[in-house]
Amino acid sequence: MSSRIVVKIGSSSLTSAEGALNREAIQFFADEMASLRTSGHQILLVTSGAVAAGFREIGYSMRPRLLHEKQAAAAVGQALLMQAYQQAFAAHGIITAQILLTRTDFCSRKRMNNAGMTVDELLKQGVIPIFNENDTVSVDELKFGDNDTLSALVANLVKASHLLILTDMDGLYSGDPRRHPDAVRYERIREITQEIYAMAGGAGSSIGTGGMRSKVDAAKIATRGGVPVFVGKVSAQGDLQNAVNGVGRGTYFDTALSSLSMKKQWLGFMSTPLGTITVDTGAEEALTTGGHSLLPVGVKQIEGQFHAGDVVEVLNIKAEVIGRGIINYDAEQLQLVHGMSSSNVYQKLENIHRLEVVHRDEWITLK
């Protein structure tokens, strides 16, 4: 199988601040992707720009902020965006396909498998699949918002050899260069630590959404799934090929030492937690560094109406998210026994099938 490359292009690279598609830019990116394809790679594109391309057409004077206005703008802009790509790729005799996804599509393995099979078939037929979030049906709390996360999930789904996140900045700097002109650029990140997160700020322009922060989030998801990531700028002929060859103008994120199984990727990045539990310091250590399961004695607080088998988010006593796991208790049961030693739990609850609140095999550390 030829290698699969997922290219993500942000709104800031495709549209003007006034809200118009930059057709020249779209042609340029299509040319770059076509030439990558000629060199033997399969290409998948994740593109933003629907809201930015649609808001002026619809009559808004600036990029809307309200959800229903953004959705209306996206419905207009998505058609314009696709038309522009179709035209640009047609110059190379390449057919494109539109795939609109929401976060909930990734929650269901069945929907994900269906999307995966459709993509396989499109690639087999030589088509370039073009993804965007299905903005019209996404509700606020289930939105990707920016497309960086979507691109990482797509890259993991298709087992890509590279994820290239193209933006208006040539990589990750020690601070947002728009505000810190003396910031220095990182060529390579071997491990995404809290310090790296601290450097990455939000969107610097009025067009983009997630900024560098959501790109680092995406890099974390992809690299833990075994896909190396490039975040940077492509603006001259040959830049995209250079990005693939390791000499692009941007930052490279190495894959994590051991890549996660699909089950753990689902747990960490696609599932929807139905509750939150807070654990004490000992339990935090046991889960995050000790490789142990979570026992009732370490649980301090419980929120949400979850049932055994649901996914919950786990917080430490500083209220930071440390990971997610599949819970073995209903919320009401756990309320009765949290903080108790194991022997007391057995006395209190007669028919528990597993003592562990979260078993280590059904846990992912996200800190």
Ligand SMILES: Nc1ncnc2c1ncn2[C@@H]1O[C@H](COP(=O)(O)OP(=O)(O)O)[C@@H](O)[C@H]1O
């Ligand atoms: N540490 C950083 N290094 C580089 N850029 C940063 C950093 N922190 C914030 N940014 C901002 O992130 C922006 C890119 O993200 P965004 O505007 O969302 O673009 P896109 O539309 O391509 O997704 C840059 O223009 C920059 O202002």
Ligand SMILES: N[C@@H](CCC(=O)OP(=O)(O)O)C(=O)O
């Ligand atoms: N789905 C939205 C993406 C919004 C957005 O701005 O994303 P990005 O430019 O990738 O930070 C759109 O097409 O407008």
